[in-house]
Amino acid sequence: MNRKAVAFLLLAASTGCGVAFAGGAAESSNGAVTLHFANWVSAEEATRKNIGDVIAAFQQQNPGVTVDNVAIPFDEMHQQLLIETAGGNPPEVMQLNGPWPAELGGLGALADLGKYADQAFLDDNWKGGLEAGTYNNVLYAVPFGLTPHGFWWNKKLFAQAGLDPNSPPATVDDLIQDIKVLKSKLPSDVYPIALDTTKIDYALTEFWPWILTYGGRPMYNGSYDFTTPEVRKAFQFLQTAAQNGWTPVGQQIKDERELMANGKVVMKLDGPYLVGILRSLNPNLAGQAFFDTFGVTTVPLGVGDTPVTLADIHQLGMSAQAKQPRVAWKLIQFLVSSEISVKEYQVPYGLIPSLKSTVAKYPDLYANPVAQAYIKSVIPSMIGGPYDPQYGAAGQFIIRGMQQVAVGGGDLDQTLKDITSNLQTLYGK
Amino acid sequence: MPPRGHSSPRSRSDQRYAAAFLAPTLAILALVVFYPLATVLASSLRDANLLARAGGRFVGLGNFVRLLTLDEVFPTAVLNTVIFTASSVVGAFVVGFALALALSGRVPLRGFLRGIALIPWVIPGVIVALLTLYMFNGEVGIVNFTLRSLGLIRHFIPWFARERAALAALVVANVWNQTPFYFLMLLAGLQTQPEELVEAAKMDGAGVVLRFLNVTVPHLKGIIMIITALMVIWNFNNFDLIWATTQGGPVDATMTLSIYTYRQAFLSFQFGYSTAISVVWLLGLLAFSVFYIRVMEGSRRA
Numbered sequence: 001m002n003r004k005a006v007a008f009l010l011l012a013a014s015t016g017c018g019v020a021f022a023g024g025a026a027e028s029s030n031g032a033v034t035l036h037f038a039n040w041v042s043a044e045e046a047t048r049k050n051i052g053d054v055i056a057a058f059q060q061q062n063p064g065v066t067v068d069n070v071a072i073p074f075d076e077m078h079q080q081l082l083i084e085t086a087g088g089n090p091p092e093v094m095q096l097n098g099p100w101p102a103e104l105g106g107l108g109a110l111a112d113l114g115k116y117a118d119q120a121f122l123d124d125n126w127k128g129g130l131e132a133g134t135y136n137n138v139l140y141a142v143p144f145g146l147t148p149h150g151f152w153w154n155k156k157l158f159a160q161a162g163l164d165p166n167s168p169p170a171t172v173d174d175l176i177q178d179i180k181v182l183k184s185k186l187p188s189d190v191y192p193i194a195l196d197t198t199k200i201d202y203a204l205t206e207f208w209p210w211i212l213t214y215g216g217r218p219m220y221n222g223s224y225d226f227t228t229p230e231v232r233k234a235f236q237f238l239q240t241a242a243q244n245g246w247t248p249v250g251q252q253i254k255d256e257r258e259l260m261a262n263g264k265v266v267m268k269l270d271g272p273y274l275v276g277i278l279r280s281l282n283p284n285l286a287g288q289a290f291f292d293t294f295g296v297t298t299v300p301l302g303v304g305d306t307p308v309t310l311a312d313i314h315q316l317g318m319s320a321q322a323k324q325p326r327v328a329w330k331l332i333q334f335l336v337s338s339e340i341s342v343k344e345y346q347v348p349y350g351l352i353p354s355l356k357s358t359v360a361k362y363p364d365l366y367a368n369p370v371a372q373a374y375i376k377s378v379i380p381s382m383i384g385g386p387y388d389p390q391y392g393a394a395g396q397f398i399i400r401g402m403q404q405v406a407v408g409g410g411d412l413d414q415t416l417k418d419i420t421s422n423l424q425t426l427y428g429k
Numbered sequence: 430m431p432p433r434g435h436s437s438p439r440s441r442s443d444q445r446y447a448a449a450f451l452a453p454t455l456a457i458l459a460l461v462v463f464y465p466l467a468t469v470l471a472s473s474l475r476d477a478n479l480l481a482r483a484g485g486r487f488v489g490l491g492n493f494v495r496l497l498t499l500d501e502v503f504p505t506a507v508l509n510t511v512i513f514t515a516s517s518v519v520g521a522f523v524v525g526f527a528l529a530l531a532l533s534g535r536v537p538l539r540g541f542l543r544g545i546a547l548i549p550w551v552i553p554g555v556i557v558a559l560l561t562l563y564m565f566n567g568e569v570g571i572v573n574f575t576l577r578s579l580g581l582i583r584h585f586i587p588w589f590a591r592e593r594a595a596l597a598a599l600v601v602a603n604v605w606n607q608t609p610f611y612f613l614m615l616l617a618g619l620q621t622q623p624e625e626l627v628e629a630a631k632m633d634g635a636g637v638v639l640r641f642l643n644v645t646v647p648h649l650k651g652i653i654m655i656i657t658a659l660m661v662i663w664n665f666n667n668f669d670l671i672w673a674t675t676q677g678g679p680v681d682a683t684m685t686l687s688i689y690t691y692r693q694a695f696l697s698f699q700f701g702y703s704t705a706i707s708v709v710w711l712l713g714l715l716a717f718s719v720f721y722i723r724v725m726e727g728s729r730r731a
Binding site (some may be wrong): 079082103189197198199200203248250251252256259264382393394395396400403404406407408410 | 458566567568576588589590591592595625675676677678679680681692695696698699
């Protein structure tokens with residue numbers, strides 16, 4: 001082999017090897033369709049097999065359709081979807097959470113599901129569930145399972161403190177009164193309530209219901225004012241709770257749950273999956289023991305007489321680039337409402353079904369007190385979040401402010417002014 | 430013989446041959462180093478963000494002006510980076526040097542103790558971070574239990590909810606993790622220390638301290654310069670320990686440049702702005718490296 005040939009081969013090897021990996025289509029020449037379904041539940045040990053069974057059942061019912069199950073850990077999911085979208089190679093169907101539909105929808109990466117969902121399907125959903133996936137009046141995601149924050153309390157610790165174990169606080173005034181009783185009557189290492197004071201994004205998700213229940217609606221409808229009396233009350237509550245030792249500080253949500261599982265936290269906001277989490281942390285809570293120990297209800301009322309919470313739920317979206325959108329929508333519907341999805345995935349995972357008809361169809365699956373409380377009172381109280389494509393950046397300013405008032409010794413009013421000022425700059429107001 | 434400055438046909442052929450062999454390496458370097466670097470520099474001059482799909486508007490030095498004049502977190506991030514880096518390097522160096530000196534002589538169980546001392550170094554950064562979270566947990570952490578048992582504190586300290594305590598906790602964890610590196614390098618240097626120099630110093634009446642200052646330290650000077658330079662750069666870039674524990678909080682108490690860049694890029698999606706931070710960060714590290722290399726060269730000449 002002469003020198004020119006050697007040089008050519010070396011250059012070819014260094015520059016051309018990627019060509020072989022390019023390409024790939026959703027539909028092959030024989031009409032077979034491949035859908036990529038990106039989700040985090042396949043990346044989790046507890047749910048991997050269940051969701052795999054659901055996908056296998058879909059493929060069995062739809063010969064010629066192959067679902068490529070793309071498992072991405074929850075912590076990486078958000079970035080991975082953005083990267084794949086930016087790279088022009090998003091999955092056809094994707095599991096979404098919180099503000100992601102607004103972000104990806106704002107990018108033009110998600111399909112308008114209003115074109116595929118019929119009115120009966122939409123009517124079967126809870127209003128708040130659809131709100132959570134809507135941005136600029138376009139439905140970018142439909143609920144996969146409902147996981148809004150309810151107000152959980154430990155009945156046994158209530159009784160130990162001399163409170164009625166079956167009467168959770170109805171209003172925030174009642175709540176503060178109960179907190180004072182719990183603080184004075186229970187051992188010093190037991191905290192009346194858990195509020196997330198860390199810098200993780202979830203701290204804000206967990207705090208929104210408090211802002212909402214006090215009547216605050218910052219970032220809704222183009223208003224970025226955090227200095228309103230309603231928002232101030234919510235931040236004041238956070239500050240007072242942190243400064244008076246009502247809540248543990250600097251504990252991440254998993255630590256708060258661990259404390260709650262072991263009787264060191266009396267009350268907290270959390271989703272319906274808390275049942276499984278607390279049971280896994282404390283085997284003594286198996287079976288009926290859990291329901292004897294914990295109850296769940298709506299977030300205590302701050303203003304008015306209508307409870308409210310944030311629709312922090314699991315959703316499903318479809319790529320705007322999906323080449324077979326009808327098939328992709330079929331998969332979404334199957335995941336949302338099929339019997340195998342309900343029984344093999346949603347119920348074991350602790351999700352409340354997104355469709356009212358599912359509850360009516362399988363009443364025995366939702367007969368336990370937690371599911372009943374969710375279905376009858378928590379879910380009707382949920383509203384969509386103030387999500388938009390800038391929410392990620394906005395959230396950083398709000399979480400910083402939350403930390404300033406809770407653990408940073410910051411002046412409450414100045415902090416709220418700073419948040420407002422930063423948000424107005426961010427949104428160009 | 431061909432005239433000077435003109436290469437023979439054979440020589441030119443060799444050059445082409447050499448160039449062909451170098452091409453793959455250069456291509457890879459261009460792909461993984463120069464192209465990303467150029468992209469970062471270009472991006473820092475634009476307001477690239479999540480919504481700006483085409484890469485954003487060209488804003489010139491706008492991102493840098495905002496960073497250096499308006500951003501209230503950036504100065505804190507720079508200060509925290511310097512404090513974290515300096516404390517970690519000095520702390521781990523002192524402990525590592527002490528261990529190396531202690532275990533360089535003939536001590537019982539020397540081999541076993543040397544092995545034990547290396548353990549923190551082989552633990553992955555994320556595991557160190559998780560251990561740190563548990564050890565410094567404000568409710569059940571062993572650090573609080575130990576301090577209270579020793580009578581040093583009366584109430585548990587919520588380490589990651591107190592601004593000063595959080596950075597201190599991370600430095601302690603980082604020193605623990607990095608000490609073995611200094612220990613290993615300095616121990617290797619001590620093994621090559623000429624025994625006759627030490628003996629000569631003894632005969633001249635030098636005590637332990639004088640022998641350490643006038644024989645051991647000069648002998649290890651080269652190693653010390655290299656490992657501290659390396660560790661300054663590594664600690665400047667430390668991400669996993671801080672991200673997995675505090676994510677830069679409470680408030681901005683543990684916000685370093687690496688964490689701030691990440692937050693701007695992947696939580697706020699201000700890609701242009703985050704690349705501007707990384708450009709300033711890169712320039713800072715380059716300035717340090719140039720200064721350090723000059724000091725090293727000056728020291729070597731002296």
